[in-house]
Amino acid sequence: MQQMWQPELETLPRPQIEALQLKRIRETVARVHERVPFYKERLDAAGVRPDQINSFGDFRRIPFTVKEDFRRNYPFGLLAVPRREVVRVHASSGTTGKSTVVGYTRKDLEMWSDMVARFLVMAGVTQDSVVQVAFGYGLFTGGFGLHYGAERVGATVVPAASGNTRRHLQLIQDFGTTHVVCTPSYAMHICEVAGEMGLDLIKQTRLRTACLGGEPWSEQMRQRMFSLYGIHGYDNYGLSELIGPGVSGEGPECKGMHIFEDHFYPEIIDPESGEVLPPGSTGELVLTNLTREAQPVLRYRTRDITRLDLATCACGRTMARMARVTGRSDDMLIIRGVNVFPTQIEHAFLEMQGTSPNYQIIVDRQGSIDSLEVKIEITEQMLSDEMKNLHRLESDVQKRLAEALSITPKITLVEPGTLPRSEGKAVRVIDKRPKEA
Amino acid sequence: MFVKQLSLFIENRSGRLGAACRALADRKINILALSLADTADFGILRLIVSDPDAGHETLKKAGFTVVGNDVLAVEVEDKPGGLADILDVLSREKVNVEYMYAFSSIRTKRAALIFRFEDSQTAIKKLTAAGIGVMNRIDVLGQ
Structure with a gap:
C-alpha cells in the first residue's frame, strides 16, 4: 500500500x-444561509x-453557483x-475585467495544506524530498498552495517560481531537487532544455518526479x-473557487485522481440540462465545499468535463477518482496554465479607444510551450502613414492584453475582412494545439 | 507645397500590392510616386496619385484601409548633392524627418522629394529661408 498523508481519512469506507x-x-448550507446574503436569497428563492436537507436528492434542489x-x-x-478573519486572498481571472477572489481563514489554509500534502505524498514526497516549485507566486493559487503543502509534508521547499528554465535546471543540479511542481507543458519544457544543454536528468540529477497541474494534459505526454527523460509525471487538480490545487490528485497505482471527498462533494451533471448524471457518466464536474470557513461554495460549476x-x-x-479533464463546457482556454476567456480580450479592446472589435485568438504550441497570438483587423482610426504609430499601437494593445490576461500575446495587424467568419459570426478562437486523449 | 498622400495597410501576402495597383489602374488613376515601408507581417504603402480623392475612394472600395494626409514636396535639380544640400539644412536646423522618398524625371532633369516632418510648418520656414524651393505643384510628377 502507498504512503498516505491522512490514511484513516483517505481510506474511509464509502458509507462513512x-x-x-x-x-x-x-452544516455548510446552514452556515451560508445564515451568513452569506447571496446564498440566503438563492436558497429562499429555490x-x-x-x-x-436529509438526502443528496434534497441537496440537488440547490441552484448551481457559477463564475x-x-x-x-x-x-x-x-x-x-468577517473580513478580519480572512488571513489570505487569492484571485484568478474572471470572464471580464474583474477577477474571481477567494478568501481563506487560518483554518482554511491548514486544510488546504493538508490537501496539497495528500497529493504530494501520493507522488512520493517525503521529509527527505527536495520540492522545487515552478509555479508563479502571487494571486494565482499554484505557487503558495504547493509551497505550503510541501512544507507541511516536511520536504525541503525550493520556491524558485515560474520562468528562467536554465536557472531551474541549475537549482535542480545544485540542490538535489527530487520533485518539480509546475504545469505539464512547463515540465516538458524543462526536460527539453535539459536535453539541449546535454544534461542527463537521470544520470546527473536526483529529479525523478513532476507533480503537474494547472492545465489538461494527456497520457501520451506522461509516457513521453x-x-x-525518465521523469514520472503525476496529475493533480484544483481550482481557486474551491480552494486551489488540492481538490484531487493521483499516485502511481491510481487510474484517475482521488477527489478529497471529505472536503469536496463532487457531482457530474449534464452541462446542457443541469441534471445530475448516474455514476460513471461523463459530464461536467460540480463541486461543493464541505469544510471551508471563509468562503464555502455550493454546487460550483467547474465547466471541466x-x-x-x-x-x-x-x-x-x-475516495472517488475523477478521470483526466477532457474538455470544457465553456470557451475558457488554458494557456501556459493561465485561464483565459475570449471575453477578457474583447473587454480589453472595448476599453481601448479606436481599436477594432474584429479580432481572432490563435493558440498554438511551439515545442512544449503554448503561444498566444491575437490578430486584429485594422481600421482607419488605427492606421497611420507612420510606421512608428502602428508599432506603438501594437505594443499598447500587447501591454493592455498582458495586464488583463497575465500572458503576453503576439499582436498581428491584418487587413479588414480577412479574419474568417462562419455564418456571419466571427470565429474568435483557433486552438491549434495538438489534441490528445 | 503640400501634396496629398494616400497610405494603405498591406498585409505581407502575395498579390496584395498588385491588387492595390490594379484597382487604381482600372480607374485610370496614375501613380506618380510611391514608397513601401515594411515589417515582417505588414507594410504601409504610401502613394502620390494623379487624383487623390478618386484614388482614396477606389482603394477603399477595393477593401483596403486607407488614410490620407499631407506631405511636403520639395523640388531639386537632379544632380549629385541635390538631396545632400537639403538634408544639411534640415540637420543644421534640427528639423526631424519622419520619412522621405524621392523621384526624378529624366525628361525634366528635376527630382521631387517627398518629406514627412514632425513639424511641417517649421520645416517650410527653414527650407525657404535657406533658399530651397518648396513646390506648389509637383511639376515633375504632373500632379
Missing part, C-alpha cells in the same frame, strides 16, 4: 464518506430550507466570515516524459 458528506453539506456569481459579488460578497469512478483503488484509497 457519504454520511460525513451529508452531515457537512447540512424554497430550500437548510434544516430540511459570474463571483464577479457579481466582487470582491468579498461571498465571504461567510518518462520514456524520453470528466467522469467519476467510485470503486476502491489499487492504492487502497476509497
